[in-house]
Amino acid sequence: MTAGEFGRGIFAQNPVFRVALGVCPALAVTATMADALVMSGLVMAVLAASNLAVSITRNLIAQRVRIPCQILIITAFASMANMLLLNRSPHFSAALGIYVPLIAVNCLILNRADAFAAKNKPIASLLDAIVVGIGFTVALLACSMIRELFGNFSLMGQKVIPGHQPFLALTTACGAFFSLAFVLGLYNYFMAQKGKEKA
């Protein structure tokens, strides 16, 4: 995989921006950057593990029961992620709440399992998971940066603009929708600009 393909996977083919896969976590846990980082780490780990497992077992599983089997593989890894987080960091486990078990049915992971890992060799699937995972992390960080900066006037928990009342609404669900819409709009704008330069 070349550097160009790597960059394309993260920006031009970004799963969240391009096809709105896996937007639930991108909306729900981006109130602070720390939450977003932990969530993307978990999603990336589950994605890598399940892509690898699906790819290794791809010739053993019959076509007809392919999708239920993939769901079960992903669920197993998501359960592990949930238990690990509960054990290692009860604080983040409480903060991320129901969204950690919901990694089990994250459409992004299911999409990569069925669209890529089920048709490709293990190493390629692992690389795909890493690229998609980084793209997902970038999307989550972009959203959470906006939300934390304006919703709490802080970055990574550090106050940036002290002594003022921040826009609290940004930390709630509507702020999540607005900031994702804003990030998506910017993304579309820059992608269109880039397309014009080439043409």
Added chain:
Amino acid sequence: MNAGPLLELSVASILVNNIVLSRCIGVCPLCGAAYKLPGALGMGLSATVVMAIASALAWIIDHGILLPLRAEYLQIFVFVMVIVSLTLIAEMALQKLSPALHERTGVYLPMLASNCVVIAAALMAVQANPITNRPMTLVSAFVNGCATGVGYTLALVLMVAIRERLEYAELPRPLRGLPAAFLSAGLLSLAFLGFSGFHILKGIGG
């Protein structure tokens, strides 16, 4: 059990803690844009039925099997399996019993298998009741499943109706499609925030 707390729970699940607009679960299908209004209603109603059954089943399995065996860590795994098989069985049963209904709602059932709203409903059924802060009872789990489904249907229908209108709107080019959908979801979510009496804001700001 009297009806007051149950009513309160339903209102909370439909409006205050709307699964899509204030918990951001089940947003993916809204972005698909594949739905028209009748389709959205069909999808929402099938989801409601499946969520109600899944919530009750999840509660029964959790309290009957997993808790006595101290195997709570299997919750996610078992719920996912139950829901995948539930949707498959529901589809087959519907095909045999009522082909006409199957024609209209059958296509949505397989999609529900991996939909986060159903799993979320099942997981909520085994958590604490948000109204009383005590573990759910079977009845409240069932009611919560129904109400969450109704809330999902409400959000889905509203969003689809808005998107149908937006198709004819003159929007700036980068905002067309998904960003516009998220913006309108944000506005809806802001409107739904009114139901909470803004105690969410007080909690975070304090």
